Amino acid sequence: MQMTFRWYGKNDPVTLEKIRQIPGVTGIVSAIYDVPVGEAWSLERIMQLKKEVEDAGLTLSVIESVPVHEDIKMGCGDRDRYIENYCTTLKNLAKAGIDCVCYNFMPVFDWTRSDLAHKLPDGSNALIYDDETVKKMNPLSGDLSLPGWDASYTKDDMRSLLEKYRSITEEDLWNNLKYFLDRVIKVAEEVKVKMAIHPDDPPWSIFGLPRIITNKKNIERFLKLYDSKYNGLTLCSGSLGVDAKNDIPDIIRTFCDRIHFAHIRNVKITGEHCFEEAAHKTDAGSLDIFEIIKAYHDCGFDGYIRPDHGRMIWGETGRPGYGLYDRALGAVYINGIWEALERS
Numbered sequence: 001m002q003m004t005f006r007w008y009g010k011n012d013p014v015t016l017e018k019i020r021q022i023p024g025v026t027g028i029v030s031a032i033y034d035v036p037v038g039e040a041w042s043l044e045r046i047m048q049l050k051k052e053v054e055d056a057g058l059t060l061s062v063i064e065s066v067p068v069h070e071d072i073k074m075g076c077g078d079r080d081r082y083i084e085n086y087c088t089t090l091k092n093l094a095k096a097g098i099d100c101v102c103y104n105f106m107p108v109f110d111w112t113r114s115d116l117a118h119k120l121p122d123g124s125n126a127l128i129y130d131d132e133t134v135k136k137m138n139p140l141s142g143d144l145s146l147p148g149w150d151a152s153y154t155k156d157d158m159r160s161l162l163e164k165y166r167s168i169t170e171e172d173l174w175n176n177l178k179y180f181l182d183r184v185i186k187v188a189e190e191v192k193v194k195m196a197i198h199p200d201d202p203p204w205s206i207f208g209l210p211r212i213i214t215n216k217k218n219i220e221r222f223l224k225l226y227d228s229k230y231n232g233l234t235l236c237s238g239s240l241g242v243d244a245k246n247d248i249p250d251i252i253r254t255f256c257d258r259i260h261f262a263h264i265r266n267v268k269i270t271g272e273h274c275f276e277e278a279a280h281k282t283d284a285g286s287l288d289i290f291e292i293i294k295a296y297h298d299c300g301f302d303g304y305i306r307p308d309h310g311r312m313i314w315g316e317t318g319r320p321g322y323g324l325y326d327r328a329l330g331a332v333y334i335n336g337i338w339e340a341l342e343r344s
């Protein structure tokens with residue numbers, strides 16, 4: 001496996017120079033953030049990003065994410081043109097030597113939390129999700145800002161999007177995903193880029209919108225939509241793991257040959273549809289991180305791994321979930337378990 005770390009580009013307070021000093025981290029996970037969703041990424045811009053990462057002594061390993069335009073998820077409007085652009089981006093990424101791309105198929109909202117800086121008893125703070133609070137949140141109020149949301153939506157865009165989604169069922173979303181895969185995976189196979197869908201976070205419907213990449217059964221259905229190694233997974237332990245019915249080590253062992261990218265994160269389930277993000281260490285949360293890493297190790301996993309969200313500790317401020325310290329501790333912890341498994 002290769003240990004990687006997410007970097008948000010030039011404006012990220014966690015610089016490449018700092019990342020380089022984390023023991024065992026050699027790869028960078030990043031993206032181009034200023035190309036509007038749906039437009040193709042030029043080879044020139046991709047090469048610029050790659051050079052910047054390489055100049056810092058690191059490798060550009062995974063693209064997270066190439067976002068999917070809402071017209072594709074809704075199966076309407078300009079979806080064919082956006083799919084065409086998506087394929088152009090994949091071809092350009094392949095020319096730059098990238099072989100793994102993460103994306104998701106969540107309508108409108110990416111990862112969602114009710115509080116981005118919940119104070120924990122040890123004085124650190126973490127992202128949490130409280131069902132009651134989310135149910136009271138109004139995405140149309142205009143004053144909500146969550147890290148995974150496309151900040152370019154105006155209130156009117158949001159209203160019309162939510163309106164359009166009203167008639168879209170889970171089955172429609174499955175069909176639209178299949179339409180996308182049938183066109184994109186063919187190209188991914190040609191250029192040898194492994195596509196890795198990220199599960200829905202949290203893995204249940206929010207704001208009445210359909211969500212489908214939520215559990216083992218649905219992952220199996222997803223993989224069968226297009227049966228190819230290039231149609232694969234980003235297995236995010238924290239996203240799926242907030243549903244206690246999802247047995248993460250079992251999911252890893254079942255689908256290992258289709259997992260290209262592993263996100264490792266612990267979460268503490270605090271109630272029905274309620275959770276807190278936790279430090280990576282097993283005893284900090286509800287997930288058995290040792291068993292998760294062991295499942296990857298037993299399967300001979302040779303893809304990319306990254307520590308996922310961290311808490312804010314030692315007074316650090318910055319992008320919620322993506323500070324330096326707690327994620328660096330996570331990387332070292334995962335590497336420690338891996339080394340012990342390798343040697344035993």
Ligand code: DNO
Binds near residue numbers: 065102
């Ligand atoms: C959150 C991330 C997600 C992820 C996308 C992938 O921290 O795991 O935002 O990048 O869902 O497309």
